[in-house]
Amino acid sequence: MSSARDRILGSLRRSLGREELSGEAKAALEARLAHPTANLTPARSQLPHAGQVELFIRMAERIDVTVARIPGRDEVPGAVADYLASHNLPTEFRMSPDPFLDAIPWERRPLLKFARGRAEPADLVGVTPAFAAVAETATLMMVSGPERPATLNFMPDTHIVVLESRAIVGTYEEGFARLRTARNAGTDGRYMPRTVNLITGPSRTADIALTLILGAHGPRRLHVVLVDGEES
Amino acid sequence: MQVSSHDFKARADKALHDPNLRQALSAMEKGFVSKRQAAVRDLPEFDALRDRAVEIKNHVLENLDHYLERFETQVLAQGGKVHWCASPKEARETILALLRTVEARTCTKGKSMIAEEIALNPFLAANGIEPVETDLGEYIIQLADEPPSHIIGPAVHKTKDQISDLFLEHHQKYGRTARQTDPQALVNEAREILRQKYIDADAGITGANFLIAETGSTVIVTNEGNGDLTQMLPRMHIVIASLEKIVPTIEDACTILRVLARSATGQEFSAYTTFSTGPKREADLDGPAAFHVVLLDNGRSAMIGTELQEALRCIRCGACMNHCPVYQAVGGHAYGWVYPGPIGAVLDPHFVGLEEARHLPSASTFCGRCEQVCPMRIPLPKIMRYWRQQAFERKLAPPPERMAVQLWAWLVRRPALYHFATRIAAYLLGRFGAERGYFRRLPLAGGWTRGRDMPAPSGRTFHDLWRTSGRGRGEAE
Ligand code: SF4
Numbered sequence: 001m002s003s004a005r006d007r008i009l010g011s012l013r014r015s016l017g018r019e020e021l022s023g024e025a026k027a028a029l030e031a032r033l034a035h036p037t038a039n040l041t042p043a044r045s046q047l048p049h050a051g052q053v054e055l056f057i058r059m060a061e062r063i064d065v066t067v068a069r070i071p072g073r074d075e076v077p078g079a080v081a082d083y084l085a086s087h088n089l090p091t092e093f094r095m096s097p098d099p100f101l102d103a104i105p106w107e108r109r110p111l112l113k114f115a116r117g118r119a120e121p122a123d124l125v126g127v128t129p130a131f132a133a134v135a136e137t138a139t140l141m142m143v144s145g146p147e148r149p150a151t152l153n154f155m156p157d158t159h160i161v162v163l164e165s166r167a168i169v170g171t172y173e174e175g176f177a178r179l180r181t182a183r184n185a186g187t188d189g190r191y192m193p194r195t196v197n198l199i200t201g202p203s204r205t206a207d208i209a210l211t212l213i214l215g216a217h218g219p220r221r222l223h224v225v226l227v228d229g230e231e232s
Numbered sequence: 233m234q235v236s237s238h239d240f241k242a243r244a245d246k247a248l249h250d251p252n253l254r255q256a257l258s259a260m261e262k263g264f265v266s267k268r269q270a271a272v273r274d275l276p277e278f279d280a281l282r283d284r285a286v287e288i289k290n291h292v293l294e295n296l297d298h299y300l301e302r303f304e305t306q307v308l309a310q311g312g313k314v315h316w317c318a319s320p321k322e323a324r325e326t327i328l329a330l331l332r333t334v335e336a337r338t339c340t341k342g343k344s345m346i347a348e349e350i351a352l353n354p355f356l357a358a359n360g361i362e363p364v365e366t367d368l369g370e371y372i373i374q375l376a377d378e379p380p381s382h383i384i385g386p387a388v389h390k391t392k393d394q395i396s397d398l399f400l401e402h403h404q405k406y407g408r409t410a411r412q413t414d415p416q417a418l419v420n421e422a423r424e425i426l427r428q429k430y431i432d433a434d435a436g437i438t439g440a441n442f443l444i445a446e447t448g449s450t451v452i453v454t455n456e457g458n459g460d461l462t463q464m465l466p467r468m469h470i471v472i473a474s475l476e477k478i479v480p481t482i483e484d485a486c487t488i489l490r491v492l493a494r495s496a497t498g499q500e501f502s503a504y505t506t507f508s509t510g511p512k513r514e515a516d517l518d519g520p521a522a523f524h525v526v527l528l529d530n531g532r533s534a535m536i537g538t539e540l541q542e543a544l545r546c547i548r549c550g551a552c553m554n555h556c557p558v559y560q561a562v563g564g565h566a567y568g569w570v571y572p573g574p575i576g577a578v579l580d581p582h583f584v585g586l587e588e589a590r591h592l593p594s595a596s597t598f599c600g601r602c603e604q605v606c607p608m609r610i611p612l613p614k615i616m617r618y619w620r621q622q623a624f625e626r627k628l629a630p631p632p633e634r635m636a637v638q639l640w641a642w643l644v645r646r647p648a649l650y651h652f653a654t655r656i657a658a659y660l661l662g663r664f665g666a667e668r669g670y671f672r673r674l675p676l677a678g679g680w681t682r683g684r685d686m687p688a689p690s691g692r693t694f695h696d697l698w699r700t701s702g703r704g705r706g707e708a709e
Pocket of ligand 1: 545547548549550553575605607609610
């Protein structure tokens with residue numbers, strides 16, 4: 001008996017009324033895959049960068065994401081401490097072992113205690129960077145790697161994201177274009193990390209009588225510390 | 233799941249008299265319909281994006297063999313594996329064999345309609361592996377031992393009170409003895425119990441909204457984050473997907489994503505859209521050590537080139553059932569198989585046989601709302617008509633029904649006789665129904681009037697009214 005693979009491909013080609021693709025038809029499909037291009041994208045986010053940052057903040061509010069905008073990296077510890085205090089949360093958190101977060105002067109708030117690494121079941125608060133953020137729908141783009149364990153995006157009750165405003169782009173497609181550049185993507189499509197998480201608001205469910213409840217399995221709270229920095 | 237589509241009429245009748253179901257379904261208009269409307273209004277490009285999404289899927293279906301092979305190459309290159317399965321049986325056995333390699337005793341599951349299609353849970357349980365549903369809706373119906381009644385809200389037929397009772401009954405073994413009635417408290421209770429299940433599971437099974445040929449990624453879209461915990465904590469991640477889920481590039485997925493959440497829940501974007509590519513990388517601190525994609529055909533390859541091909545564009549958003557007057561009246565269980573509502577009426581006859589499911593394509597008022605809201609512009613009513621015709625040609629309907637259709641066909645081909653007969657019928661119905669304005673019961677149509685009233689006509693036919701109003705003669709208003 002032939003393999004299921006052969007049977008399925010055979011059945012598909014019978015239905016399509018042709019043999020395996022070759023020549024020009026095949027080359028056209030391969031070119032489409034080697035050079036992905038954006039299809040139609042909404043005009044909503046086609047703004048100068050400052051406008052995209054504003055749009056991100058506006059859209060974030062609509063989906064229960066809180067944003068604290070600060071002028072520079074040095075203010076991050078204060079912003080994190082203030083947020084935790086205002087929600088009566090412990091001053092302890094787990095942080096991605098990421099160079100950008102490491103460079104933050106955490107010692108300015110000596111009460112903050114943190115450990116680096118992947119999330120553990122007991123962690124109540126997680127602090128992570130974001131690779132990019134999409135203004136269109138206030139979507140955070142998280143890219144996994146040794147320095148950015150994906151468990152931190154999902155396990156702690158409270159997720160604090162330190163986002164540089166220059167990481168804000170208009171569309172998802174622009175976010176992925178940046179990812180391809182950052183990972184030196186060629187034309188072979190082998191640039192993806194284990195996971196890319198597009199996160200748009202805290203975890204939610206409407207499975208009980210269509211009533212919206214936050215914090216189904218992932219974080220109940222999502223807070224963005226938006227760092228303006230020199231560039232923008 | 234057990235197929236019971238042949239029983240549609242009896243199940244629909246029962247549904248119409250179930251007060252809990254009536255209460256649960258009454259939330260749909262506010263929960264789905266108005267939210268979708270608002271989301272569509274907020275995106276001027278919505279219709280243009282639908283057109284683009286349709287083009288992408290049509291292109292994929294014409295080149296499906298090529299894209300599937302490319303997808304497999306990429307998954308392999310990233311350290312994963314693709315398992316091609318022609319039938320549900322092959323898929324179940326493949327999954328069991330994979331689970332055996334990690335000596336799995338429990339596995340967590342994200343929501344997957346394909347898992348329902350292949351009836352995975354009972355099979356795993358029979359083989360000593362406990363499947364744990366983690367999507368809250370799926371978890372609720374797993375406790376209730378019921379199939380899903382909606383493709384994105386599996387427990388939409390349950391009231392809050394019913395869920396309170398279920399949790400009380402099933403959570404005692406975890407020491408939870410108080411009956412919770414607040415939705416937030418119910419969610420918290422399930423969250424705490426399921427958190428440990430993710431940690432204890434030996435493998436996690438998810439579905440996929442997309443498979444990306446460019447990169448070999450699988451994509452899931454959820455709001456709860458359950459699909460993510462399911463795939464990142466255990467040692468093995470198994471993705472089950474049917475083969476039409478493929479799209480060429482990430483950009484193509486982005487286009488369809490823009491219409492998916494808006495059509496499904498009326499959100500701009502779902503909370504979590506996750507692209508998973510291969511197992512965890514060498515220095516990663518978390519993620520599954522093994523990554524498998526089980527690719528199911530189950531007769532889909534044979535749908536291409538037939539009247540059913542366009543149904544393969546479906547992205548399982550649920551909009552067609554949310555807007556269907558029949559679904560809203562009878563709920564999903566009446567349909568008797570995995571896919572309810574208009575898309576179920578189109579797909580189920582293919583999967584379970586027209587003999588079994590012949591009532592489903594007839595359970596339609598042909599109001600056309602499903603096609604209007606379908607983001608993928610699937611001509612659902614047209615395909616339902618195709619099935620009806622098939623049922624007639626294959627003589628599947630009982631003789632009285634067939635005779636009625638034949639009589640009708642004979643009558644409408646004779647205009648003079650038709651006008652005469654309809655005029656008499658309209659006159660009689662108009663006279664006898666004038667007082668009440670409707671009929672509770674009609675001779676020869678007892679089945680039809682059991683669940684609804686027949687409005688009384690005005691006493692004159694449409695043709696007559698048209699003629700006397702002058703519009704029939706082409707006069708200007
Ligand atoms: S048929 Fe259309 S509306 Fe219905 S679930 Fe599929 S894509 Fe959505």
